[in-house]
Amino acid sequence: MPVEETVKAYYQYVKKIMDFNEAIALAEWDMRTGAPKKGISQRSEVVGTLADEVFKRSVSDEMKHYIDVLTDPSVQDELSEVTQRMIEKSKKTYDHYVKIPAEEHKAYIILQSEAQSVWQDAKSKSDFSLLRPYLEKIVDFKRNFIRYWGVGTNKYDALLDLYEPGLTVETIDRVFGKLRQGIIPLVQVVGASEEQPESSFLSVHFPAEKQKAFCLHILRENGYDFAAGRLDETEHPFETTLNPGDVRVTTNYRENDFIAAVLGTVHEGGHAIYEQHISRDLVGTPLCEGTSMGIHESQSLFFENFIGRSKAFWEYHYDELKRYASGQFDHVPLDDFYRAINKSHPSFIRTQADELTYPLHVMVRYDIEKALFDGNLEVRDLPGVWNEKMKEYLGIEPGTDREGVLQDIHWPAGDFGYFPSYALGYVYAAQFKHAMLRDLPDFDGHVRSGDIAAITQWLSEHIHRFGSLKKPLEILNDTTGEGPNPDYLIRYLTEKYSEIYRLNC
Template structure:
């Protein structure tokens, strides 16, 4: 091994060490830390983040990265160097005064957003949003792009994706989902969700959730399940991948589907190839691919007819008396209800992508000077009406609902819809190798997990997202799989 390769490995080990400490701190901040302890802990987050930043932006590392990219014959080291180079350029191209000012602005803006949302007062956030968008435009200019400045932002979260690829995909998806939504709305099928809203003790919900996680192949010896307010999964190291969930005692759907969703993320993090453990590649290929794993398990498995055929009896064994009289068909419909609603994170799988497309179109216009921040709430409400047929009664349930923009994140939202589309495309590819429906109906998901590990999980960040999807499915990224899946499921369910 060359000296450069040795130094690269040693630097990655150090970066990973700090990131592992930070990972544990993040988990603790969101699950266990006593209220008064959090303020002090944020200084530690600052210290460790600063260490990682200095390592990743050092001239010493850059030289090593450049040498290794040219000279190494080890594909993992080559890809690691490429990934580190991407980050090096991302951080170092921006003048450090701008970076610091942006970080400060982000944290001020996030706290103002809390206040703006509580009082439904967009004017509080407006000046911050203007500045954050100006910085994003500036960063896009510095990072560079071919056609649209938004491409540079998109590229942060989904390497290789551009508006040129995404525009026609989202247009096609939008039209199909709008049509499908209208058909379900005209349907005479009645869906009653009231029957789901009985008291269900947390500990019993947890028992069923753990059972499902185990069946998915989640390794509890390399993970654990805890409660939190905003559920997440986190790979602290490849043998310590934790799931968190939120149990709502009068609506078990929140905890159960949340657990399965985060379990999908966790399976990804638990199944990287061991060769990647000591590199910067032990992470998902992209935000979108990561989301494809959680959504595949949550929706295509967890909300499927076949899943409940194998699990409805076990569910009823754990559930309280009030659930014992529910009919299977009524239950299956209830957990798949379609309904236009204001809040993205509460949306069903049919309308969800419309919430994302709304944000995508507004983001592009904002970045491209085609929309001014002062006109944003109105533009939001208009689009909401066009896409979902409803108009928010205030900005708290409209433009102020998400933290992302207040945190200065533009280009992030599309990855959620990509996750849906990737999941559907992978689902069909999987069906070529496996009789997925029969497997799910039997209730043993091992072959499904093994397939995902073989094709997705184990590669970590070795491949770019669009290339990975293409290789697995033998086809370029295509929204029709999601459209077909949703059309088939919901025309059947709503008899429309």
Template sequence: MDDKTRYEELCTQVRETALLQSTAALLEWDQQTGLPAKADEYRCQQMTFLAGEIHRRNTDPKLGEALEQLSDSELVADPESDAATVVRNLKREFDRNVRVPADLVKELAKATSAGHNIWVKARKEDDFASFAPTLQNIIALSQQKADAIGFEDCRYDALLDEYEPGAKTAEVDQVLGGLRDALVPLIDQLKGSETQPSGKMLHRSYPINAQKEFAREASEKIGFDYSRGRLDETHHPFCTEIGPHDCRILTRYDESFFSAGFFGTLHEAGHGMYEQGLRSDQHGLPTGRYCSLGIHESQSRLWENLVGRSYAFWKHFYPVAQQRFPQSLGDQSLDDFFAAINVVEPSLIRVEADEATYNLHIIIRFELERDLIDGTLAVDDLADAWNAKYESSLGIIPPSFADGVLQDVHWSAGLFGYFPTYSLGNLYASQFFAAAQAECGDLAKPFANGEFSELKKWLNERVHHHGQSYSSPELAKKVTGQALSHDALITDLRNKLLPVYGL
């Protein structure tokens, strides 16, 4: 068999596996949107079976042989070619997957499928004790997975690598530490200002149906294609890709808090626009997959914050918002509304946090899950450790488990190593946006006119279409000319927030 034929057969096999993965994603979407209560057990069996089948295909010895043979082929001589991107990334994934026993994969799938429903119930009832045994089991299985994969410095490295390929815990710790050192003085400066804007108007009455209509209108306006996607409700907002033309975004609404539903929808739409911006003809292959979760998060945070919390954005959308919510916003000026959505104030809930303090929420989770995986923090001590970090970093103590240690879905899903990508995404987002401004000119004018296609097109071409051709650091350097840094993010925050606070 010649290398070209071998490569074509490899791509066919990988695309078929993607069909199973998309089926599993659809089942997960269904589980979090409308699964009947008594269907949990069978859904768990379905998810466990699919996880086993996907792992079996991903560790097929014939796949490994083909990748080994193609790694030295002339087909991959150009490292930036599609073939080289496919083979390089698939071989990396194969080498990682083959180390994890099939039985462990199934056990994790079973534990996390059941864990989601246990978490939902525990959060609703504010009962951490009922979730703790499940969490302990998922952590133990995740530790086994990390040990099977292997690591050089710390166990957490093996799990972090799944979401941010090549990243090391020590490097992330240094990056986030530098970000915290820059954020804390800025937050203190804002706290000390004589001008303290109020966010009270955001806590008035906002009818859910009107929120849904407005959120859909805005997300469609910025570029989310509803002919290739849909918007639904769930306990915890997320985005999932079912196929090259089927991207599902999910959010939640609070009738007495405007920001939760609106900015949550913009956030998930940003994720969805990345998925929709990937090369559909390469679906299932590394050339048609997102670069990393840090890059994925950069897209959601860019649209949520750098666009959605900008003054120019609301010059266009605020009159619409006033029409949608006349009782709550009819007597409020654009300037006051803009200040309200950019108030910096320590809060309990990560997904509802302001731009500046949000990263402190992430750093807390990163430190806690790193210690859980490394075995230096016990589940029995987790809630107290959570509260202590919130008190020291944000000056507040959660009054309940639901608003504290139980607020995120990630640990019930076994997503250890995921949280740091949120802050990495914030850093990438600011660097990408600065590069877009440099190339496209001031984007405030088109935003104020309700035009967002220029930025979307730029992101499609500069970020999305590359797939996994480059690592996150390589992509950032290629797009922005700079290595990852917190400088652009701090500049963005200062430029927006200091005037809001009269500084």
């Protein structure tokens, strides 16, 4: 068969896998946004059946054939860049799964599904001992998987690569180490400052319907395309891509905490705007998605922090906010509002942390994961180490495991290696902003006048449109001229918090 025909057959084959994935994504969105509860267990079986199809097709003999033919050095010249990257990605998935014995993989899938149920119970009872045996088994599986995959310099690198291809312990140690040195002293002086912002007006009752209307308004203003998406309500906000013309976001309206809904919406909107701008040429290929968790988070945090928490943003939106609110901001000067929504103090729960302390929460988890796979840490030691690390980085120690080691679903879900991308994304975002300033020196002016389009256009041109055609470090280097560098984030936080807390540094 001529290569051209193999390529065509491969595209058709892969397109079907993408279609199955879209059906899975829709079923999962539906289960989280309002599917009737009596239908859930059967719906889960539907997801299982579809996921099984995706799995079988990803490791089939047919897929192996495409990979063998299309990764042969003799045909590389005939392949487009898109095809080369596609087959590379298909090969990565193939290798990932075929190296694990089928029975072991199946047992692992069942285990992590059970572990997530057990985790909910353990969290509500704040009892780590309930989760411990499950987590021990999950870590054992992961250690075996790493062995099957073959090890780089550090074992943990194999897990990092699943979420942030190309990133290693060596790089992250350097980036996080420097970031920590920049942030910890800042957190300390901020905490000691006598200029604590007043923020009681933020918790005045704000009806959910009004919050929703305001969130819809803000999303639209930020350039989220409602003809290619929709906003729903869920317990935890998320973004999900069904296809680039259908990128959905959700948020949660707590009536005594409207700013969480607004910033949550802006955050998920950032993820969605990324996906909505991926080139249509990539539809139906596995490249039609954000290139890594870190780059994805760089886009959501760019919108949440550099836009949504900026003074310029509220200079543009504050009067409008007052129209949706019930009078609680009428006598609050903009500057006081701005300081209130940026109030910072060490807290226990990562997802509720402010933008200054957030990276430290990630580092606690990173250190633990690294030690589990490359050090001597065992699962039984987790609660103790967690509390020590919190004390060391944030100066506070949780009184319960619910507020500590049990707070996140990631570990019972088997997602070791995921956490670092949250902080890496933040680092990237600051680098992108620095690079953007060369082309858009009056960044604040654009935000202040509601011209988010200029910013999105820049992000699309350098980041969004490529989907997974470029790897995360490629995007970063091509756009900023360097690798991960925490200096820009440190500078941003130092300047911003010095002003808010009127520090003399």
